[in-house]
Amino acid sequence: MVMLLMMLNIASIPAFAQSSAQMREKIQQEAQAYLLSAIGDAHGDDNIQVSIVPVDDRIQIPVCHTPFQYHADSSALTQSYISVRVSCGNNDWYLFTNARVARTRTVVVTSGLISPGTVLTSANLKLAEVDINQLRHTSYMSQKELIGARMKRRVRDGQPVQANMLCFVCKGDRITIRAQASGMQVKTAGIARQDGVIGDSIQVVNASSKKTLIAEVASTQTVVVHL
Known part of the structure; x- marks a missing residue:
C-alpha cells in the first residue's frame, strides 16, 4: 500500500510541473500581448518588440478560474524596461x-557620407529601421519629400535625416513669394533671410519693395504669405 502511494505521488510530480510551466508560459505570452497592444495604441508609427523576462520557476502559479489581469503604469509605457502586474481576479494572488x-521606426537615413551644401537626391537616401531614442528632431518616412533639400553639415552614412540637419529654403536663396487672399494669388521674387524646412515660418525680403515679410516654406523654391 505504501509503495502504491509513493508511486502515485511520483507519477503526479511531472504532471504538476508541466502544468506550472504551461501557466508560466501562458502568463508570459499574455503579458507580451498586453504590452504590444498598450504601447501600440500610444505609438502607432513605431515598430514595437517586447521581450518578457521568464517567470521564476520557483513561483507556483495558482489555478485561476477567471482570466489573468495585466496592468502597467501608463507613464511607464515609453520606457525601455516595464514592470507588469499580473493578478487573478478570484483570489489575492499576484506577481x-x-x-x-x-x-x-522606419525612417529615411543617409546613404553614404554627405557633405555640407549637398542637394539631396534619391541616391543619397534610403529607408532603415532606427531606434526612436536616436530621433531627437523631426524625422522623415518618405525619400520623396526630401528631394531637393540641402544638408547644412557633414553627415555620416546611415544617419537618420532630421529637420535640424537641412534646409529646404536656405538663407540667401532667391525664392518665389506667393501671396494668397480671397482665392487670388500674387507672385513676386524674394530672398530668404533664414533657413527653413517645409512648414516653417521664416523671414523673406520682397525683391521689389525691399519689405520684410513672414512666409511659410512650401517647397525648395516657394514660400507663401497668408493675407
Whole structure:
C-alpha cells in the first residue's frame, strides 16, 4: 500500500510541473500581448518588440478560474524596461513580471557620407529601421519629400535625416513669394533671410519693395504669405 502511494505521488510530480510551466508560459505570452497592444495604441508609427523576462520557476502559479489581469503604469509605457502586474481576479494572488521593450521606426537615413551644401537626391537616401531614442528632431518616412533639400553639415552614412540637419529654403536663396487672399494669388521674387524646412515660418525680403515679410516654406523654391 505504501509503495502504491509513493508511486502515485511520483507519477503526479511531472504532471504538476508541466502544468506550472504551461501557466508560466501562458502568463508570459499574455503579458507580451498586453504590452504590444498598450504601447501600440500610444505609438502607432513605431515598430514595437517586447521581450518578457521568464517567470521564476520557483513561483507556483495558482489555478485561476477567471482570466489573468495585466496592468502597467501608463507613464511607464515609453520606457525601455516595464514592470507588469499580473493578478487573478478570484483570489489575492499576484506577481510582477518585467519586459524589455525595443521601439524602432522606419525612417529615411543617409546613404553614404554627405557633405555640407549637398542637394539631396534619391541616391543619397534610403529607408532603415532606427531606434526612436536616436530621433531627437523631426524625422522623415518618405525619400520623396526630401528631394531637393540641402544638408547644412557633414553627415555620416546611415544617419537618420532630421529637420535640424537641412534646409529646404536656405538663407540667401532667391525664392518665389506667393501671396494668397480671397482665392487670388500674387507672385513676386524674394530672398530668404533664414533657413527653413517645409512648414516653417521664416523671414523673406520682397525683391521689389525691399519689405520684410513672414512666409511659410512650401517647397525648395516657394514660400507663401497668408493675407
